Amino acid sequence: MRAMVYRGPYKVRVEEKDIPKIEHPNDAIVRVTTGAICGSDLHLYHGMMPDTRVGMTFGHEFVGVVEQVGPSVERLKPGDRVMVPFNVYCGSCYFCSRGLYSNCHNVNPNATAVGGIYGYSHTCGGYDGGQAEFARVPFADVGPGLIPDWMDEEDAVLLTDALPTGYFGAQLGDIVEGDTVVVFGAGPVGLFAAKSAWLMGAGRVIVIDHLEYRLEKARSFAHAETFNFTEYDDIVVHLKKETDYLGADVVIDAVGAEADGNFLQHVTSSKLKLQGGSPIALNWAIDSVRKGGTVSVVGAYGPMFSAVKFGDAMNKGLTLRMNQCPVKRQWPRLFEHIRNGYLKPSDIVTHRIPLEHIAEGYHIFSAKLDNIIKPLVVAGQP
Amino acid sequence: MSEIATPYIASKTTLKRSAEDLRSQIPGWGADLDPADRPSYPRENPGIETGAHWDFPERQPEKWPRERSVEHAFLPPVFGTSTPPAGVSGAVRKHAYKYSEGRAAHWLLLIAADRIDAWEHHLRSFASLRPDNPVTETGVLSEFSRGGLRSRFGQKRADVNHQWIDPIIVGGPWALAAGALAAVAFRTLRKRRRA
Incomplete structure (x- = not known):
């Protein structure tokens, strides 16, 4: 698959990588259809976040289609359109069971002070992210949610963080x-x-x-x-x-x-x-x-x-x-506000960057060129 | 504004816009007025439905000795498998994980390892079919297509005063390395000519 990879401070490129595999019975593999670059990705890009390794794929805001599920997954099936919160979380530890999803204790060996975040260095668990054609999504019965039929994909991706x-x-x-x-x-x-x-x-x-x-x-x-x-x-x-x-x-x-x-x-x-x-x-x-x-x-x-x-x-x-936001706790109310017309998240999107041009996307966002506010990463376009 | 500024007296200055004005002018104003009826209230909500159908998750196979914080009681059941530690940077990283998250040594060693890691990969890339290319990988050519000058100057931006450092951070080590290589080559040639 094609994936963004980090090559050192201020340097990224797109490479061929293996499609991620199911590594845990409750994993899903998601084919990413739309991703985004977050302002916090720039901290990684600038080399500020300890244990950011060359070869890692960033991206904690993404939506897509379920490609494959592990044997214990009950709530998702291949073909489902899903939005994936930036938090990787188990749903059952001391913190998750009280609603502190961003503080999960079962998903990040590298640090106890922070939970798991897709594509956000090993300090946040060492998970590859969604600026790629595919991503591994742990705890598929807990984190990801179905995108409602009435919701625009670009609104959905902004609901992931x-x-x-x-x-x-x-x-x-x-x-x-x-x-x-x-x-x-x-x-x-x-x-x-x-x-x-x-x-x-x-x-x-x-x-x-x-x-x-x-x-x-x-x-x-x-x-x-x-x-x-x-x-x-x-x-x-x-x-x-x-x-x-x-x-x-x-x-x-x-x-x-x-x-x-x-x-x-x-x-x-x-x-x-x-x-x-x-x-x-x-x-x-x-x-x-x-x-x-x-x-x-x-x-x-x-x-x-x-x-x-x-x-x-x-x-x-x-x-x-x-705190880091426990994303999924916010969704029901935010869905209501979007349906009521109080919020239109995609109004802030200014750039749609093809994955193959992601190095330019990072530079434009980092240097604040071209009146950029929110860049999305669009899959499947040259 | 009152004659005596607000903090010196008990009452607060009345806002210019009433609740009725705000409700009519701003879509959704007051929809979440009740603090006890907001999604993250209370902060801790024991027994919240999460979708988990296990008390403790099954354990993911550990394919290599996974580095972990010494503040963990054991290796958590699920973890990322991106980029296992390797080379000199890997050795530094493994050493860093001997210190707790509360120690500066832990983080400073990890940051040092990140810099070593970048250089290890840059050098390795020169022996590959796809060497690192600082021009394409920094996306710097978008400066010309996306208004690098127009976006920066005459815009009252506070970040222009330090952006000149970025090319030094990116290009400086490459320039130093190129200089060192040139110096070695020059000395070698001179020695050979003398011989």
Whole structure:
């Protein structure tokens, strides 16, 4: 089969690989029809995530058709159209049985602090991902779900990570009616978090980024007020002024490990790998939320230490909430919102990259060229 | 805004838009108003239906000694089988797994192994029919077809101040390696001429 493979920092190519095999009785093999590149794939691409091995296939957002199932699979059969949450999870461990699917303890030998994620380094379990023609999907009776007939494939692929993660980020904020919500990052997750904040009754939603075209999308897609932090001497002070010096009730970090806005923080993390991630957005979140407020973190960070302003968080009495999203827990409600017309996930898709051109796709996304917001990876096209 | 800013007095400034305005202007506003009626509430929901029909999953065969965190009681029953550890990078990785996830040594060794791994594969590729090609593999030609200049300049972007480092990260080691090879070749030729 054809598959994207990592060749070292900033380098990927498409190679012939063996079609994955059933390795466990509850495995399925899925023929991928649409995948995506996630902003967090860029952390792998830039060599930031420890134990990212040359030869690995990335991709944790994908949908497809079941090609083969293992002998214990009861809920899927060959030919079913499925959407696959980015979480690999067993459904039966201490954590899964309480709904913490992203914290599964039975699928990742390499680390206990993180569950399993498709195509996301050995630190997340060493599973090849879905930027390929086929993928192995463990626990087929637990993770993947049938794509409803009424759902567009492009909406379905965004339900495997970006939309549930943004929606989950808004939930972690514990938003109550009338809250002022600030979202750092106008990428796919930030846009969905902003949109979701309204569903939870926010009175005001403000999105911060430095890319004008993404802020334009935040205004048109997510009905948000926007500020470009490069236009202000200090975005934290500006946010204080905007909230009558109180600070926001809830701030969501939808940026994560490669945040911009401070040269030293960015270079020491993204380039020199001396920090698990550049905590610029997180520090701004801590400083711009009101005392007693909530900071929700859905931006991805590496496992190493980062220079976080923890003293301010403590002194302000903040609630810090965070996790990788347990995707499948969000689906029933998100399906409803899509059917009701409240959400149209594929509105944020800007690029459809054939698998064979994935190196260009990664470069365009990494360098933020061509007004890119969300690139999908399209199978079967030259 | 009040005359005295909000944090110095008890009451909160009233928002410009009422709930009725927001409901009429924003599709779905307030559909998830009740915090107790949101999908991830409560955070832990014992007994949630997951589809699992086992208490403990069957064990996947271990085809090679699978490296694992020392914080695990045993090898978890299911795991990824991509890219087994090999070569010098594999040895460094296996050593890294002797340290817990709480130790910086664990992560720093893994990152070092990643760099070694890349070089092992670059060198190996030169002995193959498909050597690594930094031009096609970085996708850098899309700079010309997808508006590299237009996308960066005059756009108030904060990342332009460090993007110049990327070509050094990617191309620097190749340039150093090429330089070292050229130096060795030059010395060898000079020695031969003298002989």
